Amino acid sequence: MTTTRRSFVKGVGVFGTLAALGLFGQGCRRLENGVADLALGAEDAPFAPPGESEIDALTHVLNRITFGPRLGDRSVIEARGIDAFLAAQLAPDSIDDTRCDWRLAGIEPLSEPRGEHYEFSPEEMLHALGRSRILRAVHSKRQLREVMVEFWTDHLNIVAFKGECRWMRFADELEVIRPHAMGRFRDLIRASATSPAMLVYLDGHDNKVVHPEDRPNENYARELLELHTLGVDGGYTQHDVLEAARCLSGWTYGHQFWLGRVSRVAFEPERHDQRAKEVLGVTIPAGGGAEDLERLLDILCSHPSTARYLARRLCRAFIADPAPSAAIAAVAEAFRTSGGHIPTVLRALLATPEFTASRGTIFKRPFRYLVSALRATGAETDGGEALIEALRRMGQAPSEYPTPDGYPLEAEPWIGSLFWRWNLAVGLSHGRLPGTRIDVKEFERITGSLDRQVAHLFGRTPTARELDLVRDSGNPVAVALASPAFQWH
Amino acid sequence: MRVTRTDAIDGNRAGENTLVVVFLRGGADGLSIVPPHAMDGYHRARPTLAVAKSDVIDLDGVFGLHARMRSLMPHWERGAMRVVTGAGTTDTSHSHFEAQDFLEHGGQPGAGWLARYLRARTQAPGPLGTVAIGTTLPESLRGAPGGVVLQQVSDFDLAGDDQRVLDSLRGLYELDASALGAAGRATLEAERRLRVLRATGDEGGKVYPDTVLGRGLREVAKLIRADVGLVATTVDAVGGALGWDTHFVQSAAIGSLIEDLADSIAAFLNDLGEARARVTIIAMTEFGRRVAENTSFGTDHGAGSVAFVIGDPINGELPGGVGLHRGFTSLDADALTGPGDVPVTTDLRDVILPVLRAHAPGSDLSRVFG
Incomplete structure (x- = not known):
């Protein structure tokens, strides 16, 4: 038996996990408490619930540019000022996120190069993807970037079940979405255009013009125009789709598969249509080769x-x-x-x-619902299978949306999932989700009183009637999380 | 100011049409279910396994139903059945895994065709709109907008059946005048109907076979009769350990499998009562069996099989039409495809799509099968 690179790393990973959960979980918590955490709410920042009957500016900002307020967030931002907070969130690299990184230490594929991902099963990859998304959304201090990661993930949706996407979908998140989520749009689209998962998902890898009469595969070109850049009403024609597909012909992926299953993206000139193209009225001269992709993206991204x-x-x-x-x-x-x-x-x-x-006007999609509940209650979680399964039941498991348009932004498709939201809220309050725990006693201690607790979860002070209803339920945490008020942000 | 799109959210829509997908998982032998009893090639290729003419209920002089399908004859006679021979997919792998995925994904990579259908409907499903009978979400529902997986209605509860929690939620959602309030009340109403169903111990008005399919359809009937807004459901028809995958001594198993299929569906239709008018059943399999029997008196993985659409007319007709669709006219060697398979003359997507169109008029279904 040989020790593969992966099994070796796995051993290290176990230590890393133990360190993150045990040692760091205790020692570093104390350490953190001594450090002024300006980027976003240290766990022990004073609790300052909303005091108005409508959502105030502080909670509104937290609702929209983070995955929801944690117990101490309002007081931290109030002390620092909303503008300074926003400025930091808009420059995520300025924020130290080491603590969040510790939490991810046990997720093996995160620390593996793309080519090594084939050593994992597709199920392991999907699990790693979902788990890292949840943990980052809950714990990252670069909250706006995480919100944008979700936005771009839908914008450039890739379902994780098609062929190589089962492995390469994760690399797409690490190499395309994350680095560019707060960068430049054109760089994002450029990275996506030659992402192995995208090349597989929308058949770009098979887009070739070898003989003059060959019809290129238009699948990616169409979605690039319709979903990624111009929009369906963006003024392009079928001719533009075809011409874009010709520009993209020759880009492929996976031909070096036999070399240790290392994934490679390549431009193969003999599969490229070398003739001139015209996209949206702009001529791309013949012989551009791989540069056609750049010209095409220049035209689309600046349109x-x-x-x-x-x-x-x-x-x-x-x-x-x-x-x-x-x-x-x-x-x-x-x-x-x-x-x-x-x-x-x-x-x-x-x-x-x-x-x-426009405060409290957006219906939380299931992912935000789950994450905002975990953040609001200070839950400890491993981000594991129980939560991914809950997302699946509510209809938004990471990377499982079935078509290229990504999970919908509208409220309407999600309202049918209330059943599962309520069961999730009750399950969380009773500690029934393995790997995730809300310390209800501690939550009650920090919030101090029921009205303050409900104000925190509603984002505003509850009415007397609302407060009565929550109290009478016998399970205020579950009912507040399941309430209409907690479904919006 | 809130998003209010009440037109699309009336929760437990009364009178919702229900699609019931019965999946004959394992590769069912269409040539036994609907034997082409008058084809010489059939009897030549299957000296021991051809269904004897005495065991066939003739339909058109060439094809017939296996005699153990007799419980469905009333529905055939009343014009509530479409029988499609030569039905299948374009997958040629002969692998269960590949072929089931291909069918459940509707020939599109990745997620399930039922999921795309549910996403494409202009009316989003209500809280109990999608139910898979079984233990895990089937591939066809991969990516669906929520989905309930259950083996029995009695497995299911909301909020741990905590009545105080439910009462508080009722109060809070009644205070909400937006579409969400309506959705919350619909959810509570669905819960109430399920609870009534459990309390009354409704075990189904008719006798079902005590099989995976029979028990599953009994639960589906309960949900439909309780009017919880069921839009689509899938049930596997798996009989015994090997189910439809009859490589070995097929004659020992196939008759009871066929009888289970027919009797379960017949019991289901009877059990539905008036609700039957809103239900369409599609029964299909990932592939048929090889025409020639093997030396173990069984059959190996093939291509074309048979599909059924069963139900009452919607807008005047059964979607796709009624009666027998003859896919092939000969089983002589030169009429076969691949290693000796029944040719696929009707793509299953073309069997399914008319049903979806009838169930979701006005929805853009172009992405369901790509």
Whole structure:
């Protein structure tokens, strides 16, 4: 028997996990408490519940640019100022996230190069993906980046069940979505265009023009125009789709498979259509080869339709659905003038009066519902299978959306999942989800009284009637988490 | 200001049509279920396994139903059945795993066809809109907007059946005038109907075979009669340990499998009562068996099989039409495909799609099968 690289790493991983759970879990908690944690709420920051009958500005910002307020978050941000908090969130690399990284120590594929992922089973990969997404959403201090990771994951959806995607979907998150989530839009799309998982998912790997009469595979080109850049009403024609597909012909993946199953993306000139192309009225001269991809993305990413389409989607995710048109215009303008610099675009969005005004108007999708519940109650969690299964039942398991358009932003498709939200809330309150625990006693101790507890979970002070109903239930935590108020953000 | 799209959220929509997918998992032998009794090639290829003419209920002089399908004859006679021979997929792997995935994914990579159907419907399913009978979510529902997996209605509870919690939730959702309030009340109503169902000990009005399929359909009937807004459900028809995968001494198993299929569906239709008018059943399998029997008196993995659409008319007709669809006219060697398989003359997607169109009028179903 030989010791493979993976089994060796696995051994180290066990120590890493023990360290993260045991040693660090105790020792470092004490250490942290001594450190002023300016980026986002240390666990022991004073609890300061909302005091207004409507959602105030503090909670609104936490609701939208994080996955929901934790117990100490309001007081930390109040002390620091909302503007300083937003500035830090818009520059995620300025925030130290070491503690979150410790929590991920047990997730093996995170520390493995892409080629090694084939040593894991598809189930292990899917589990690692879901678990790391949950843990990061709960614990990362770079909350806005995590929110944007979710946004781009839907925007560039890849279902994790098609062929090599079963392994490469994770690499797409690590190499495409995460590095560019708060970067430049064009870089994101460029990375996605040659991502192994995307090449497999939308058949780009098989897009070839070997003989002049060959029809290229249009699958990726169509979604690139329809879903990733211009939008379905972006003013392109079937001709543009075909021409875009010709630009992309020759990019492929997996031909070096026999070399230790190392994944490789390559441009193969003999599979590329070398003739001239015309996309959206712009001519791309013959003989461009691999550069055709760059020209194509230049045209698409700088197109006004793209700015508008992305602005609309961002406004739907951050402001309201349907998105207010004045906000779309302002955000689209920022997209154009900044060349798709995502933090600049988000800064403009957060500065719109529509953002300030539309509080509690967005229905939480299941992922946010789960994560905001864990954050609000200070739950300890391993992010494991019980939570992934709960997400699956509520209809939003990571990377399982069946078509390229990603999990919907609208409220309507999700409202049918209340059943599972309520069962999740009750299950969490009773500690029935293996690997996740809410310390209800500690939660009650920190919040101090029922009205403060409910105000924290509702994001506003409850009415007398609401308070009575929550109290009479005998299980206030579960009922508050299952309440209408907790379904919106 | 809140999103209010009440038109799409009336929870337990009364009168919802229900699609019941019966999956004959394992590769069912269409040539035994609907024997082409008048084809010489059939009897030549299956000297021991061809269904004897005396055991066939003739349909059109060429094809017939296996005699143990007789419980479905009333439905055939009343024009509530479509029988499609030569039904199958374009998958040629002859592998259960590959072929089941291909069928359950609807020939599209990744997620399930039922999931895409449920996502594509203009009306999103209510709280109990999607139920899979079994222990795990089947591949066809992979990516669905929520889904209940249960073996029995009695397995299922909301909020641990904690009445005080439910009462408080009722109060809170009654205070909410938005679409969410309506959805919450619909959820509580679904829970109430399920609870009534459990309390009354409704075990089904008719006698079902005590099989996976029979027990599963009995539970489906309960949900439909309780009017909980069931849109789609899947049930596996697996008889015994090997089920439809009859490589070995097929004659020992196939008759009871066929009888289970027919009797379970017949009991289900009877049990539904008036609700029968809202139900369409599709019964299908991942592939048929090889035409020629093997030396173990069994049959190996093949291609074309048979599919059934059973139900009352929707808008005047059974979706896709009624009666026998003859897929092939000969089983002589030169009429076969691959290693001697029944040719696939009707793609199962073309059997399914008319049903989906009838159940979800006005929805854009173009992505369901890509």
